[in-house]
Amino acid sequence: MSRYLRLLRIFTGATLSAQLEYRANFVGALLASLGEVGVALLGLGIVFGQPGISSVGGWSFREALLVTGFFMLTEGVISVFIQPNMSKIADAIRTGSMDFTLLKPIDAQFGVSTRHLNVLRAPDLLIGLGLIAYAASGLSVTPGGVLGAALLYVSAVVIVYCIWLALSTTAFWFVKTQNVAELFNGVFGAARFPVSAFPLPVRAFLTFVVPVAFITTVPAQAMTGELAWGAALASPVVAAALFVVTRLFWLRAVGSYTSASS
Amino acid sequence: MTTSPPDPAVHVRDLRKAYAVHEKEPGFMGSLRSFVSRKTRQVEAVRGVSFDLHPGEVVGFLGPNGAGKTTTLKMLSGLLHPSGGEARVAGFEPRRREAAFLRQITLVMGQKQQLIWDLPALDSFLVNQAIYEIPDDQYRATMREFTDVLGLDGILKKQVRKLSLGERMKCELAAALLHRPKVLFLDEPTIGLDVNMQESVRAFVRDYNERHGATVILTSHYMADVTALARRILVIDQGALVFDGDLGSLAGQAGAGKTIRLQLRSPVTAQALAGYGQDVSVDGLSAQLRVPRAEVSERAARLLADLDVADLTVEDPSIEAIMADLFGHRTPPALERA
Numbered sequence: 001m002s003r004y005l006r007l008l009r010i011f012t013g014a015t016l017s018a019q020l021e022y023r024a025n026f027v028g029a030l031l032a033s034l035g036e037v038g039v040a041l042l043g044l045g046i047v048f049g050q051p052g053i054s055s056v057g058g059w060s061f062r063e064a065l066l067v068t069g070f071f072m073l074t075e076g077v078i079s080v081f082i083q084p085n086m087s088k089i090a091d092a093i094r095t096g097s098m099d100f101t102l103l104k105p106i107d108a109q110f111g112v113s114t115r116h117l118n119v120l121r122a123p124d125l126l127i128g129l130g131l132i133a134y135a136a137s138g139l140s141v142t143p144g145g146v147l148g149a150a151l152l153y154v155s156a157v158v159i160v161y162c163i164w165l166a167l168s169t170t171a172f173w174f175v176k177t178q179n180v181a182e183l184f185n186g187v188f189g190a191a192r193f194p195v196s197a198f199p200l201p202v203r204a205f206l207t208f209v210v211p212v213a214f215i216t217t218v219p220a221q222a223m224t225g226e227l228a229w230g231a232a233l234a235s236p237v238v239a240a241a242l243f244v245v246t247r248l249f250w251l252r253a254v255g256s257y258t259s260a261s262s
Numbered sequence: 263m264t265t266s267p268p269d270p271a272v273h274v275r276d277l278r279k280a281y282a283v284h285e286k287e288p289g290f291m292g293s294l295r296s297f298v299s300r301k302t303r304q305v306e307a308v309r310g311v312s313f314d315l316h317p318g319e320v321v322g323f324l325g326p327n328g329a330g331k332t333t334t335l336k337m338l339s340g341l342l343h344p345s346g347g348e349a350r351v352a353g354f355e356p357r358r359r360e361a362a363f364l365r366q367i368t369l370v371m372g373q374k375q376q377l378i379w380d381l382p383a384l385d386s387f388l389v390n391q392a393i394y395e396i397p398d399d400q401y402r403a404t405m406r407e408f409t410d411v412l413g414l415d416g417i418l419k420k421q422v423r424k425l426s427l428g429e430r431m432k433c434e435l436a437a438a439l440l441h442r443p444k445v446l447f448l449d450e451p452t453i454g455l456d457v458n459m460q461e462s463v464r465a466f467v468r469d470y471n472e473r474h475g476a477t478v479i480l481t482s483h484y485m486a487d488v489t490a491l492a493r494r495i496l497v498i499d500q501g502a503l504v505f506d507g508d509l510g511s512l513a514g515q516a517g518a519g520k521t522i523r524l525q526l527r528s529p530v531t532a533q534a535l536a537g538y539g540q541d542v543s544v545d546g547l548s549a550q551l552r553v554p555r556a557e558v559s560e561r562a563a564r565l566l567a568d569l570d571v572a573d574l575t576v577e578d579p580s581i582e583a584i585m586a587d588l589f590g591h592r593t594p595p596a597l598e599r600a
């Protein structure tokens with residue numbers, strides 16, 4: 001365990017130094033972060049700007065803003081920690097550099113999941129946390145609610161990671177899979193709004209098929225104390241189940257690796 | 263193979279690998295058809311290869327492109343699962359890719375790189391040090407040794423993207439051998455390098471083999487790589503092992519002579535050269551012909567005396583030429599042991 005922590009530190013150092021090589025990139029990334037938050041707020045503004053609308057799907061403006069905050073935070077987690085690694089899986093398979101990863105005496109899933117960080121998108125994390133704090137400041141939030149939300153958000157991150165890994169792992173068979181990232185982003189865009197804002201069939205889809213509801217709505221509900229116990233337990237169970245399933249899927253994929261020719 | 267020790271470093275019996283490949287007709291319509299319904303075909307890349315290597319042995323693994331060399335190396339390193347047969351490397355079954363096994367081997371591929379592109383090679387070395395849990399003192403000793411033999415001074419702190427191909431290959435080798443593996447799979451480690459760089463790569467491999475008693479399997483297109491490093495040669499053709507023996511008997515079997523290249527001052531006809539050797543070809547003022555190995559100096563002397571020669575060079579036949587001589591368009595002969 002301590003060995004893997006040490007590896008994390010080494011990987012992080014290497015990926016950070018590599019990014020410091022390209023300073024101009026930083027400005028672009030900052031603009032992208034601001035663009036993201038602008039779009040998210042604009043969506044909320046349009047909905048709540050309608051005369052006579054004070055709640056959507058039973059969520060007040062502040063509560064909906066809380067969901068948007070979790071959405072931005074998740075965008076940040078994806079851009080900083082998840083996507084930089086996952087998007088390189090298909091590349092590594094196409095160019096054959098996956099060979100080196102698979103021949104290292106460390107767990108290959110750990111290797112492909114932790115080698116890279118996109119520190120340039122770290123502002124997204126701060127923006128997300130800021131939005132959550134701002135939204136919560138206008139609501140009655142208990143310390144227990146914050147703790148619950150934090151724990152459920154850990155499950156949420158695990159769920160997001162598993163979905164990304166499963167989608168990226170398909171590259172072992174299909175090689176080029178950039179479009180699966182778009183697929184995820186398309187569906188995940190729905191997470192900027194509370195699930196109850198959607199019609200029932202869509203809500204069911206976002207809960208049971210692609211568990212987007214667990215990513216933003218559930219932690220927000222926990223924070224406002226509106227979460228039922230059943231739903232609170234479902235999130236870690238879904239996360240654990242997904243983790244096991246994607247692990248098995250990964251192992252299978254690695255077993256059928258064909259290694260691009262020399 | 264009478265003195266085979268009980269525990270060979272590499273043990274291969276009837277190793278096989280079949281791939282499903284999909285075929286596509288050329289052109290856009292072909293692509294469209296292939297997108298809708300893929301035709302797949304089973305290709306046997308390796309069909310029933312067997313050999314044993316002693317610890318510390320260096321062998322050259324030869325064969326034309328697509329013969330199955332790389333596929334075999336990938337099976338032995340654990341990247342590919344064999345579709346049949348048996349392989350044991352350093353006492354392990356490669357396909358399981360156990361950590362203890364991976365610590366004892368390395369695979370160097372001349373056309374792929376593991377170094378971090380945007381950082382100096384030293385950063386990649388530190389990552390590998392952590393991955394392989396190399397103690398600091400061992401790391402320092404190994405780095406001293408490699409810096410010495412490979413001449414890494416001054417290139418370790420430059421970003422990898424700024425290194426020349428040769429410098430990068432040296433760093434790739436160092437990164438791949440940092441954990442002092444016992445079994446080395448080297449796939450075209452000198453490809454694309456100039457003669458000096460090829461020589462230093464060879465010197466490094468030889469030195470490592472002697473110092474650490476490592477077993478080495480080497481594939482290369484350059485005759486010099488193989489002659490400099492390996493006493494024993496394995497030749498694979500169309501997925502089957504067709505020769506296993508020493509280099510001399512391979513060249514003898516091939517009957518391949520040397521190639522004499524001429525640069526002439528005045529034109530000659532191919533007929534005029536026919537008396538000096540075989541496979542004569544003339545192109546303007548350049549000409550080349552093949553002569554038997556034993557008669558190289560005598561024929562060269564005659565050419566120099568009889569013709570108006572500006573320059574004359576003698577070359578070893580390329581491995582491809584030997585391969586062509588040996589196995590040209592024939593079906594692979596039965597395994598011969600020298």
